[in-house]
Amino acid sequence: MSATLSRVRAAYARIEATDRPEIWIDLRPREEVEAEAEAIDRRVARGDRLPLAGRLLAVKGNIDVAGLPTTAGCPAYAYRPTRDAPSVASLRAAGALVLGTTNLDQFATGLVGARSPYGAVRGAFDPARISGGSSSGSAVAVALGLVDLALGTDTAGSGRVPAAFNGIVGLKPTRGLVPTEGVVPACASLDCVTVFARTLPEAEQALxxxxTGDAPPLPGRPAGPWRVAVAPLDLLGALDPGWGQAYEAAAEQLAAAGAELRTLDLTPFTEAAAMLYEGAFVAERYTAVGSFVDKLLAQGGAGLDPTVAGIITRARDIPAHRLYADQDRLAGLRARALAELADADALLLPTAPGHPTLAEVAADPLGANARLGRFTNSTNLFGLAAAAVPAGEVNGLPFGVMLIGPAHTDERLARIAALLRPGTRLAVVGAHLSGQPLNDRLLALGARLERTTTTAPVYRLHALRTSPPKPGLVHVGRGDGSKDGCGAAIETEVWRLPAEGLGSLLAALPRPMALGPVELADGSRVPGFLCEPSALADAEDITAYGGWRAYLNARREQRAQGLLTGAFVNDYLPS
Known part of the structure; x- marks a missing residue:
């Protein structure tokens, strides 16, 4: 079987096993993609240069893919393009394979990933939390290892917020660097096509x-370390617990890598950010799709997200004089912001101020969304470039930062972002433990053992019939483990590994295993391997042993005494 064909078949198997239908709007027929994969391998074999040969690609549902409906997240809006958008065509020409189009906040209006008739896209690490929008499906498809690359769009932060929430890289290039032809506009004067990947080099290669074309030469600067502006915590506003400390840790990592840090006044950035939806600029969203939304509302509004429809229709009546006034005000804020950045190569900020749950967004859809754009909304209004990258985790969930710089500093921002190579922690309770069959996979990723501890007493452990054998950890609630159904403390190792290593493990994680936050004995939460409850029907409950190794040791002793024979010996205790 050809290499690319094998990757395609594995991808479709992962999509089925992952069982996250809300990620996709339309998947291409498997047979069609397999035929394309075989053609790519034949071209590579005869010497054709295809730098992205075999890379699997997802495309946000507001970007044209020939033969698939472009819906922009609204079924009634759908049309079927006859050719790819230039951004899609460029990646395909380099050998990438499109698997399908992904879900989004309808008409790319939102930063939450929950404003869609195709369903709310849940976070990759915690399904109770939002995935971030509007490029929600694209980001989660990358984070879960279903594809290697994905295209999104970014008007107010849609190519960055989902990257931060799902522990991946999101590059928002200088406006105009990537064509927006074949993209359903949100705000045409601000829209950018963006790229998601699990690592910075992969994202850069795709970008x-x-x-198209060459960037203008940048003004020369004296040789020396990178100069990075940072914002004092008191100017960042309210952040989720631990996020301020994580931001300061990212700044300290840049300083340790040789960057020169200085503070700046963030006020012009946050004031401009508030103008994107509160001011007259939102009227451009009505220009894009307003007449269609009005018509559909007159017919009953089937398939329209009510929050999105409200934002777009309210923009209809904004008077022209408000737009001119806001343009004048924005020009002043932009001048102040660029002056603050004048002697800096980049501005480091948290990508978002926090990561809400789906329930929190449902309770306050407008307020939650407005908060998420506090640091991202101003970037395109000011004509800046940005790179969003992982920067560790807080309470077991990904934390991300972004580097923002003047137009056409895209490559410079990537070079600075490369200095941020934070490790992330991983809690393991079974086959990845020291000395167990899958531990070498952690070591191959550069992981190191940080400590041995236990979970909080809220889990039960089951022996799964998998190959290699492994346990399933399931959250059940607090208890002393003395009776069925009560939680207990389970032996756990916490490993530190490169942030991109977590994505690699997640991409190869077979069902019924899943990755989610694991609560430890000290109350902290760390990403770790959990198990779907549906897999426990024929699995032995081994909670009473206190951990996987203790269970295996007890079974070895039983074998030595001749009390254990048959399939268990062969499957669980190989010689």
């Missing part, structure tokens, strides 16, 4: 194929 190089997307970019």
């Amino acid at each position: 190089a194929h997307l970019a």
Whole structure:
């Protein structure tokens, strides 16, 4: 079987096993993609240069893919393009394979990933939390390892917030660097096509194929370390617990790598951010799709997200004089912001101020969304470039930062972002423990053992019939483990590994295993391997042993005494 064909078949198997239908709007027929994969391998074999050969690609549902409906997250809006958007065509020409189009906040209006008739896209690490929008499906498809690359769009932060929430890289290039032809506009004067990947080099490689033309030469700067502006915590506003400390840790990592840090006044950035939806600029969203939304509302509004429809229709009546006034005000804020950045190569900020749950967004859809854009909304209004990258985790969930710089500093921002190579922690309770069959996979990723501890007493452990054998950890609630159904403390190792290593493990994680936050004995939460409850029907409950190794040791002793024979010996205790 050809290499690319094998990857395609594995991808479709992962999509089925992952069982996250809300990620996708339309998947291409498997047979069609397999035929394309075989053709790519034949071209590679005869010497054709295809730098992205075999890379699997997802495309946000507001970007044209020939033969698939472009819906922009609204079924009634759908049309079927006859050719790819230039951004899609560029990646395909380099050998990438499109698997399908992904879900989004309807008409790319939102930063939450929950404003869609195709369903709310849940976070990759915690399904109770939002995935971030509007490029929600694209980001989660990358984070879960279903594809290697994905295209999104970014008007107010849609190519960055989902990257932060799902522990991946999101590059928002200088406006105009990547064509927006074949993209359903949100705000045409601000829209950018963006790229998601699990690592910075992969994202950069894809962006190089997307970019058209040469960037103008940048003004020279004296040789020396990178100069990075940072914002004092008191100017960042309210952040989720632990996020301020994580931001300061990212700044300290840049300083340790040789960057020179200085503070700046963030006020012009946050004031401009508030103008994107509160001011007259939102009227451009009505220009894009307003007449269609009005018509559909007159017919009953089937398939329209009510929050999105409200934002777009309210923009209809904004008077022209408000737009001119806001343009004048924005020009002043932009001048102040660029002056603050004048001697800096980049501005480091948290990508978002927090990561809400789906329930919190449902309770306050407008307020939650407005908060998420506090640091991202101003970037395109000011004509800046940005790179969003992982920066560790807080309470077991990904934390991300972004580097923002003047137009056409895209490559510079990537170079600075490369200095941020934070490790992330991983809690393991079974086959990845020291000395167990899958521990070498952690070591191959550069992981190191940080400590041995236990979970909080809220889990039960089951022996799964998998190959290699492994346990399933399931959250059940507090208890002393003395009776069925009560939680107990389970032996756990906490490993530190490169942030991109977590994505690699997640991409290869077979069902029924899942990755989610694991609560430890000290109350902290760390990403770790959990198990779907549906897999426990024929699994032995081994909670009473206190951990996987204790269970295996007890079974070995039983074998030595001749009390254990048959399939268990062969499956669980190989010689």
